[in-house]
Amino acid sequence: MVTTSHSRTIRIAAAVIQDDSGKLLLVRKRGTTTFMQAGGKIEPGEAPAVALARELREELGIVVDPATASHLGSFSAPAANEPDAHVEAELFELSIAGEPIPAAEIEEMIWLHPELASNMELAPLTADIVLPRYGRQP
Numbered sequence: 001m002v003t004t005s006h007s008r009t010i011r012i013a014a015a016v017i018q019d020d021s022g023k024l025l026l027v028r029k030r031g032t033t034t035f036m037q038a039g040g041k042i043e044p045g046e047a048p049a050v051a052l053a054r055e056l057r058e059e060l061g062i063v064v065d066p067a068t069a070s071h072l073g074s075f076s077a078p079a080a081n082e083p084d085a086h087v088e089a090e091l092f093e094l095s096i097a098g099e100p101i102p103a104a105e106i107e108e109m110i111w112l113h114p115e116l117a118s119n120m121e122l123a124p125l126t127a128d129i130v131l132p133r134y135g136r137q138p
């Protein structure tokens with residue numbers, strides 16, 4: 001029997017970023033089809049908020065002080081791109097100044113109104129954890 005507990009764990013730090021009108025910033029990484037929270041893997045020994053700041057700088061050219069990111073908690077979800085894995089995500093809420101500039105590894109960046117998310121291909125962490133908390137009606 002395959003259960004979540006047997007699947008590989010990917011530890012990530014991920015960002016919930018909203019603009020003034022409540023739209024959520026999502027990214028689609030190059031060569032993939034699902035939109036997801038900006039962020040990425042936590043390196044061994046790296047503090048989650050530091051990993052988050054590093055990933056946001058690499059992916060979106062955003063400079064974030066890790067101390068200003070508000071930790072929402074740890075959440076588990078099936079991994080978007082690996083059928084045999086799940087993510088353990090440290091989710092952080094933060095506000096950003098200025099417009100992000102996607103790096104080459106980001107194929108697409110969008111500001112998504114939560115009410116308009118139903119037609120989108122979303123990572124489970126975004127669909128099941130973030131959107132229910134940030135405005136999408138069931």
Ligand SMILES: Nc1nc2c([nH]c(=O)n2[C@@H]2O[C@H](COP(=O)(O)OP(=O)(O)OP(=O)(O)O)[C@@H](O)[C@H]2O)c(=O)[nH]1
Nearest residue numbers: 012014036037038039040041078079080081087123125
């Ligand atoms: N950033 C991010 N990754 C997610 C989310 N949901 C989810 O399943 N993942 C998965 O978590 C993993 C993140 O790894 P990544 O490869 O994007 O991170 P990274 O930038 O550290 O990449 P690298 O290993 O190529 O250096 C991917 O397998 C990705 O599909 C999410 O909401 N945000």
